[in-house]
Amino acid sequence: MSDPRLAELSRLLPALALKTESADLAFYGRDWTRRWTPAPLAIALPSSIEEVQGIVRWANAQRVALVPSGGRTGLSGGAVAANGELVVSLERMNRVLGFHSADRLLTVQAGMALEAVHQAALGHGLIYPVDFASRGSCSIGGNIATNAGGIRVVRYGNTRDWIAGLTLVTGSGDVLELNRGLVKNSSGYDLRQLVIGAEGTLGIVVEAQLRLTDPPPASQVMLLALPSFEALMQVFERLRARLTLSAFEFFTDRALHHVAAHGAQRPFAEDYPYYVVTEFDGDSPDAALEAFGTLLEAELVVDGVIAQSQAQAAALWHLREGITEALARHLPYKNDVSVRIGAMPRFLAETQVLLGREYPHFEVVWFGHIGDGNLHINVLKPEAMENADFVHECGRVTALLAQSLQNHGGSISAEHGIGLVKKPYLSSTRSAAEVALMRGIRRAFDPAGIMNPHKLFDADADAVVPAYGETA
Amino acid sequence: MSDPRLAELSRLLPALALKTESADLAFYGRDWTRRWTPAPLAIALPSSIEEVQGIVRWANAQRVALVPSGGRTGLSGGAVAANGELVVSLERMNRVLGFHSADRLLTVQAGMALEAVHQAALGHGLIYPVDFASRGSCSIGGNIATNAGGIRVVRYGNTRDWIAGLTLVTGSGDVLELNRGLVKNSSGYDLRQLVIGAEGTLGIVVEAQLRLTDPPPASQVMLLALPSFEALMQVFERLRARLTLSAFEFFTDRALHHVAAHGAQRPFAEDYPYYVVTEFDGDSPDAALEAFGTLLEAELVVDGVIAQSQAQAAALWHLREGITEALARHLPYKNDVSVRIGAMPRFLAETQVLLGREYPHFEVVWFGHIGDGNLHINVLKPEAMENADFVHECGRVTALLAQSLQNHGGSISAEHGIGLVKKPYLSSTRSAAEVALMRGIRRAFDPAGIMNPHKLFDADADAVVPAYGETA
Numbered sequence: 018m019s020d021p022r023l024a025e026l027s028r029l030l031p032a033l034a035l036k037t038e039s040a041d042l043a044f045y046g047r048d049w050t051r052r053w054t055p056a057p058l059a060i061a062l063p064s065s066i067e068e069v070q071g072i073v074r075w076a077n078a079q080r081v082a083l084v085p086s087g088g089r090t091g092l093s094g095g096a097v098a099a100n101g102e103l104v105v106s107l108e109r110m111n112r113v114l115g116f117h118s119a120d121r122l123l124t125v126q127a128g129m130a131l132e133a134v135h136q137a138a139l140g141h142g143l144i145y146p147v148d149f150a151s152r153g154s155c156s157i158g159g160n161i162a163t164n165a166g167g168i169r170v171v172r173y174g175n176t177r178d179w180i181a182g183l184t185l186v187t188g189s190g191d192v193l194e195l196n197r198g199l200v201k202n203s204s205g206y207d208l209r210q211l212v213i214g215a216e217g218t219l220g221i222v223v224e225a226q227l228r229l230t231d232p233p234p235a236s237q238v239m240l241l242a243l244p245s246f247e248a249l250m251q252v253f254e255r256l257r258a259r260l261t262l263s264a265f266e267f268f269t270d271r272a273l274h275h276v277a278a279h280g281a282q283r284p285f286a287e288d289y290p291y292y293v294v295t296e297f298d299g300d301s302p303d304a305a306l307e308a309f310g311t312l313l314e315a316e317l318v319v320d321g322v323i324a325q326s327q328a329q330a331a332a333l334w335h336l337r338e339g340i341t342e343a344l345a346r347h348l349p350y351k352n353d354v355s356v357r358i359g360a361m362p363r364f365l366a367e368t369q370v371l372l373g374r375e376y377p378h379f380e381v382v383w384f385g386h387i388g389d390g391n392l393h394i395n396v397l398k399p400e401a402m403e404n405a406d407f408v409h410e411c412g413r414v415t416a417l418l419a420q421s422l423q424n425h426g427g428s429i430s431a432e433h434g435i436g437l438v439k440k441p442y443l444s445s446t447r448s449a450a451e452v453a454l455m456r457g458i459r460r461a462f463d464p465a466g467i468m469n470p471h472k473l474f475d476a477d478a479d480a481v482v483p484a485y486g487e488t489a
Numbered sequence: 490m491s492d493p494r495l496a497e498l499s500r501l502l503p504a505l506a507l508k509t510e511s512a513d514l515a516f517y518g519r520d521w522t523r524r525w526t527p528a529p530l531a532i533a534l535p536s537s538i539e540e541v542q543g544i545v546r547w548a549n550a551q552r553v554a555l556v557p558s559g560g561r562t563g564l565s566g567g568a569v570a571a572n573g574e575l576v577v578s579l580e581r582m583n584r585v586l587g588f589h590s591a592d593r594l595l596t597v598q599a600g601m602a603l604e605a606v607h608q609a610a611l612g613h614g615l616i617y618p619v620d621f622a623s624r625g626s627c628s629i630g631g632n633i634a635t636n637a638g639g640i641r642v643v644r645y646g647n648t649r650d651w652i653a654g655l656t657l658v659t660g661s662g663d664v665l666e667l668n669r670g671l672v673k674n675s676s677g678y679d680l681r682q683l684v685i686g687a688e689g690t691l692g693i694v695v696e697a698q699l700r701l702t703d704p705p706p707a708s709q710v711m712l713l714a715l716p717s718f719e720a721l722m723q724v725f726e727r728l729r730a731r732l733t734l735s736a737f738e739f740f741t742d743r744a745l746h747h748v749a750a751h752g753a754q755r756p757f758a759e760d761y762p763y764y765v766v767t768e769f770d771g772d773s774p775d776a777a778l779e780a781f782g783t784l785l786e787a788e789l790v791v792d793g794v795i796a797q798s799q800a801q802a803a804a805l806w807h808l809r810e811g812i813t814e815a816l817a818r819h820l821p822y823k824n825d826v827s828v829r830i831g832a833m834p835r836f837l838a839e840t841q842v843l844l845g846r847e848y849p850h851f852e853v854v855w856f857g858h859i860g861d862g863n864l865h866i867n868v869l870k871p872e873a874m875e876n877a878d879f880v881h882e883c884g885r886v887t888a889l890l891a892q893s894l895q896n897h898g899g900s901i902s903a904e905h906g907i908g909l910v911k912k913p914y915l916s917s918t919r920s921a922a923e924v925a926l927m928r929g930i931r932r933a934f935d936p937a938g939i940m941n942p943h944k945l946f947d948a949d950a951d952a953v954v955p956a957y958g959e960t961a
Contacts (some may be wrong), residue, residue, distance in 0.1 A: 119726065119831035120862075166673045175673060177682075178650070191922035194898075200861040201638045201827045201903035203686055204911075205945055207925050209684030210649075214675055254591060355673045359591035364950040390592075413701060422552040426666075431673035437674070446676040450663035455678045457933025461926050473677055 023059055025421035027086075030071045034109070036060040045104045048089040048096040050438060051348065052408060053485060057084065057098035066184065066192060066223050072105055072192040073221070076467045077482055082482045083467050084374045085217035088130060090151040092351050093436030095162065095216045095472050100482040101234070102470075105221060107158050112135050121229045122181055122198045126449065127158030127222045144227035146173035150338040158222045161437045164214035166432035168338075171388035172263040173230075175432070177213045182226035188219060188463025198226040210382065211458065213389045216434050217469040218476075219462040234261060236482075237299040239309070242289035242320040243267075246369075249291060250362055252317050255389055259308045260297040261344030267293050268335045268384035275360045275382065276336055279343035284336065285320050293387075294337045296330075340384050340395075347397035348404060350411035351438075354422055355431035364425045365392070371421060372396075375414045391431040412441070419445035437485055443474055494551045495531055502543045506581070508532040517576045520561040520568040522910060523820065524880060526959060529556065529570035536581045536697050538656065538664060544577055545662040548939045549715055554954040555939050557689035559631030560602065562623040565908030567634065567688045567944050572938070572954040574942075577693060578631050585609050589615060593701045594653055599630030599694045606699065615701035618645035622810040630694045636686035638904035640810075643860035644735040645702075647904070649685045654698030657684055660935025661693065670698040683930065689941040690948070691934040709771040710802035712880065714761035714792040715739075716843075720832055721763060724789050725859055731780045732769040738809045739765045740856035747854065748808055750817035756808065757792050765859075766809045767803075774918045788895070807886055812856050812867075819869035820876060821854070822883035823910075826894055827903035830862045836897045837864070841922050843893060844868075847886045862904040866890075869873075884913070893915035907945045909957055 023035065030317035036045070037133055038061045043109045046055025058081065062068045076083050083103040089096045098104045107128030114124040116137075123137060123145065132152040138145040149167030150266065159165070160176045161183070161468065173179075181200040185208075195209035196202055212219055253265055253489060270290050277283050284292075297305065312318040356364045372381050376396060385392040396414075398407045419429050419442040429435075452474055459476045462468070466481050474486070495507065506613045508517070509531045518527020530553065535541045548555050554574040570576045586596040588609075595609060595617065604624040610617040619632065621639030623720030631637070632648045633655070645651075654670040657680075667681035668674055684691055715721055725737055742762050749755050756764075769777065777795060784790040796802035828836045844853050848868060857864040868886075870879045891914040893899050899912045901907075915924065924946055931948045932939070938953050947956070 065686060117829065119722065119832045119833075120829050122829070125678055129505060164675050164679070166675075170672065177679075187922070187926070189922075191920075193920065193923055193926075197898045198829045199898075199900055199903075200642065200828050200830070201858070201863045202918070203636050203638075203902045203904050203906045204900050204902040204915060205686070205688075205907060205923075206683055206930060207636070207686055208926060209924060210676055210685075213682075214677070216677075250591065355671050357592050357594070357670045358672070359587065361591075385888045386673070391673045402508045426669045426671075428671055428674040428722075429676045429678050431671075432675050435677060446674070447500075447663065449661075450659070450661075451665055451667075451677075454659070454665075456932050458678060460932055461929025461933070483833060 020058065022081055025079065026072070028438055029075055030068055034062040036062070036296055036333070045086060045106055046098040048091040048094060050092060050094045050097065053094065053099040053437070055097070055099055056101060057104045058101045059105045060106055060398060062106050062109050066181065066186065069105065069186045069221055069223050070190055070192060071267045072103070073186050073188065076103065077465050078192060080465065081467065082470045084469055085221045086160070087128065087156030087162070088151070088154040090155040090161065090438060091159065091432065092353070092433045093438040095434050095436035095469070097437060099334045101487060102482060107156060110223060114139055118226065123229055124224060125157055125227060126224055127156065128159070128349055131155050131157060131160060132479050138229045142487060144232045145227055145229055147176050147177065147179055150341060157225055157227070161213050161222050161225060162216050162349050163432065163434040166386065166389065166391065168264045168266060168384060168386065171265050179228045180209065180213055180225055181228050183209045183212055183222055184222045184224035184266070185222055188465065188468040213366050216436060216473050218459055218473050219245065220468060233302045236263060236296050237302065237305055237326040238294065238296050238333050239283055239305060240322050240333045240336065241293040241295070241318045242285060243291040243293060244289070244316065245318050246291060246365060247362065248317040249293070249387055252293060252312060255312065256295060256308055259304055262295060262297050262388065264296040265293065265388040266295070266384070267291060267387045268337055269382060271380060271382045272340045272384045273336060275343040276339045279339060281339055282331065282332065284322060287320070289319055292336070292348070292376070294333055337384065340382070344382060344395055344397065346435045349395040349397050350408065352394040352415060352418060353391070353431050353433040354418070354427055354429060355389065355391045356422065356425045357428035358388070360425045360427065361387070361390055364421065364427060367421055370417065371417055372414070376415060415442060422446065439476065490555060492530065493666070494553055498544070498547050499552065501547055502540055505540050506534040517558060517578055518570040520563040520566060522564060522566045522569065525566060525569045525571040525909070527569070527571055528573060529576045530573045532576045532578055534578050534581050536700045538658065541577065541658045541693055541695050542662055544575070544659065544666060545702050546576065547657050549662060549937050550952055552937065553939065554942045556941055557634070558621065559600065559628030559634070560626040562627040563631065563635065563908060564825070564905045565902065565910040567908035567941070569668050571957060573952060576656065579695070582695060588613055588689055589670070591609065595699045595701055596696065597629055597699060599628065599633070599697055601629050603627050604630060610701045616704045617651065617699055617701055619648050619651055619713055622813060629697055633685050633694050633697060634638065634688050634903065634907040637675045638857070638861065638863065640736045640738060640858065642858060643737055649682065650699045652681065652685055652697055653700050655681045655684055655694055657694055659693045660937065660940040665932045681875055686732060688908060688945050690931055690945050692940060706770045706772045708735060708768050709774065709777055710766065710768050710805050711777060711794040712756055712808065713765040713767070713790045714757060714764060715763040715792050716761070716788065718763060718837060719834065720766070720789040723846060724765060724784060727784065728767060729860070731776055733765060734769050734860065736768040736858040738856070739763060739859045740809055740812060741854065742855045743852060744812050744856045745808060747815040748811045751811060753807055753811055754804065756794060756805065759792070761791055766805055766806070780947070809856065812854070816854060816867055816869065821867040821869050822880065823904040824866040824887060825863070825889060825903050826866065826890065826899055826901060827861065828894065828897045828899035830860070832897045832899065833862055836893065836899060839893055840890065843889055844886070847889065851916035861903070875913070886913060894918065909944060912946065
């Protein structure tokens with residue numbers, strides 16, 4: 018603790034846990050991206066709102082940048098600390114604070130893991146319906162910071178739709194209790210909404226009031242094999258009209274190849290180009306069989322299986338949810354893009370041509386949430402290629418993809434956030450006037466520019482720490 | 490058109506319709522509040538985004554304040570123009586611009602009436618589910634400006650939940666296309682959300698992309714008579730657990746008295762202290778009868794009727810929806826407050842004591858959306874009392890009510906907005922730090938302070954027009 022700034026922090030907040038071991042700096046200084054070398058000043062692990070507030074005031078006085086930190090499962094570098102920042106980990110603030118039955122609200126600290134929230138909701142006979150594969154390690158605070166989406170958006174919407182209240186420590190050190198769980202509140206700008214998706218650039222979310230809802234009826238899980246991408250949108254629209262869908266996820270043969278290579282059992286004897294995992298209310302099992310029959314007849318699907326047990330359902334889901342892990346060793350360059358659902362076929366056709374032309378020697382793995390207009394495009398690094406060269410090459414093609422997204426009114430980030438990774442492409446999704454407004458808003462919340470500098474966009478006050486280079 | 494500023498506006502936008510007749514100034518210069526004397530400079534009726542943009546640029550150059558204007562059905566004075574402002578009426582921008590089937594999105598101009606949106610949605614076999622009594626005259630732009638709620642919130646949420654995209658002309662004259670109908674878009678601050686509920690202080694909403702959904706199954710409407718307010722929350726929780734509610738509205742015997750005096754037929758031979766109109770999916774008619782039976786047995790309801798026809802359902806709904814009109818001739822002072830649903834019983838008990846003590850000679854009529862924690866408290870003006878004295882006296886008591894709301898974590902405006910009427914009480918709902926942030930945000934969108942000045946809160950730049958006195 019030789020740094021005088023840290024000594025001062027310890028003097029101000031004697032009970033605050035701080036870590037400065039190099040293993041800790043490395044562990045807490047990065048997220049699931051691997052492009053930057055972690056180099057934080059230290060890690061603070063506050064256990065109360067007062068400690069968070071004290072940290073922010075200290076940071077303002079000392080001009081130290083802060084990086085709010087949840088489960089660090091982010092894929093855009095939003096939680097990277099590589100320039101001498103203090104990482105503020107919420108991992109000790111991970112408790113349920115209360116449950117309001119009439120309101121169906123669960124109040125939690127922001128460091129709570131998503132899966133723990135799921136369990137707490139079930140304990141009250143209700144569900145918190147936002148869900149995705151990183152549920153065991155990601156935190157609610159991080160979910161809020163990126164307005165996380167996931168696999169149930171087609172039915173339940175994004176994180177935003179389930180946040181009834183937030184407690185925020187702003188970049189100025191003010192504690193705001195935003196919306197306080199009200200259903201109706203027309204009393205000026207809804208700052209809660211502004212904080213959701215702000216990637217920690219306006220302040221640190223310390224508590225949240227989560228809306229819960231009734232569990233759906235028992236569900237069924239079905240895997241479909243499709244002959245073409247063109248069939249995909251039609252299958253989606255037909256199933257949506259007949260079944261109550263809670264998920265509709267697609268992936269390609271290449272994705273299945275990697276999951277199978279990673280240990281999963283192949284679902285069919287034959288190979289097909291496209292697959293869909295879909296989950297829907299199981300209250301009329303005949304409807305699913307009937308729907309499958311008409312899809313088969315129309316040649317929109319070529320094979321399929323309906324899970325007959327929980328274990329089989331889990332196995333089918335693993336084919337989709339295991340993709341990210343199966344790809345990890347190939348250091349994939351990840352694109353997470355969205356367009357309006359109706360714009361998907363044309364955007365996709367264009368993108369397939371673009372990537373085929375620009376990436377002739379790279380393997381590209383597609384999957385995503387087709388019912389939300391959200392595609393994940395993973396480009397795998399050839400083993401022989403240097404990572405820096407690979408990232409550079411992918412960046413060049415991403416610029417072309419961003420141009421195509423702009424033409425189709427899409428977004429360069431559907432659910433991962435902008436962070437550091439997508440920052441060069443923000444202008445494809447948000448106009449210069451919008452970015453100028455965001456800059457003005459950031460200034461109001463964080464005049465000294467201490468909150469997660471250089472993430473999302475460069476603010477005027479971001480001079481507190483130097484800009485990020487790609488150093489790993 | 491003797492005013493040189495208007496002459497310049499006509500020169501810049503020769504096709505722009507302008508009205509300056511005194512009857513027009515009076516008509517367009519006020520909303521459903523009657524506390525301010527209309528005195529706008531003129532009325533502009535643009536027919537395109539370009540004209541709206543031209544008006545905003547002119548207003549910046551000439552330092553003329555603008556008041557965006559929809560159906561002017563607001564109850565908080567948000568659309569009042571009493572200080573020489575230019576009213577910008579969107580009434581000529583009232584068309585459907587497109588429908589995207591795969592996305593279930595209806596794109597409309599902001600001046601379209603809510604009821605016309607309902608009709609347009611039905612034309613595609615879908616519904617736009619936000620609804621309230623002023624549907625025939627209120628506009629979508631106004632709904633967005635106040636994040637309007639209404640009678641279906643318990644099932645479908647507020648206006649916010651149905652806005653997939655917005656086109657805004659900011660106070661600086663920039664045209665922003667916010668979110669463009671995307672389901673998932675994690676690319677920085679969601680400015681769309683900031684504009685919803687901003688009461689025209691950040692810019693003028695000119696177009697919106699509205700989400701549509703499937704029509705619910707055929708519904709049933711039931712009227713219940715309750716012995717006490719204590720029973721109300723229990724009836725709500727029990728019915729919510731057994732039926733799929735789309736509305737749960739309550740009103741008192743005094744409310745029924747006024748609607749009956751205004752021509753409605755009384756539903757029961759006897760008088761009861763509290764009534765509930767509830768609507769729910771009619772797919773299991775026995776469930777409703779069964780639920781009613783158990784409520785009767787538990788003495789939570791004392792009488793009830795289930796509509797047997799569309800006409801009877803409409804008659805039951807009229808008992809609730811006719812209240813505002815029936816009260817209008819009594820020049821009611823309106824409170825529109827909310828608390829968490831679970832906080833309702835204690836807040837209500839306290840409020841009943843407060844109003845009984847402070848308003849011994851005033852008639853107080855209660856109704857509201859109990860499932861949303863939203864109460865409408867209407868105080869009727871005694872005939873012999875001067876309106877100014879009445880408003881002054883009501884203001885004194887509203888300050889006490891605001892204090893009670895603050896203690897219970899509630900809001901001084903659930904769905905009407907702050908406008909001019911609730912501005913003195915904003916601090917009961919939003920902290921000084923929040924208001925300071927709102928001021929900073931307003932500055933970013935509207936540096937010259939031309940957008941609906943003095944509404945919601947006083948901005949630094951609001952010197953463009955003088956502050957509002959209560960002049961009518």
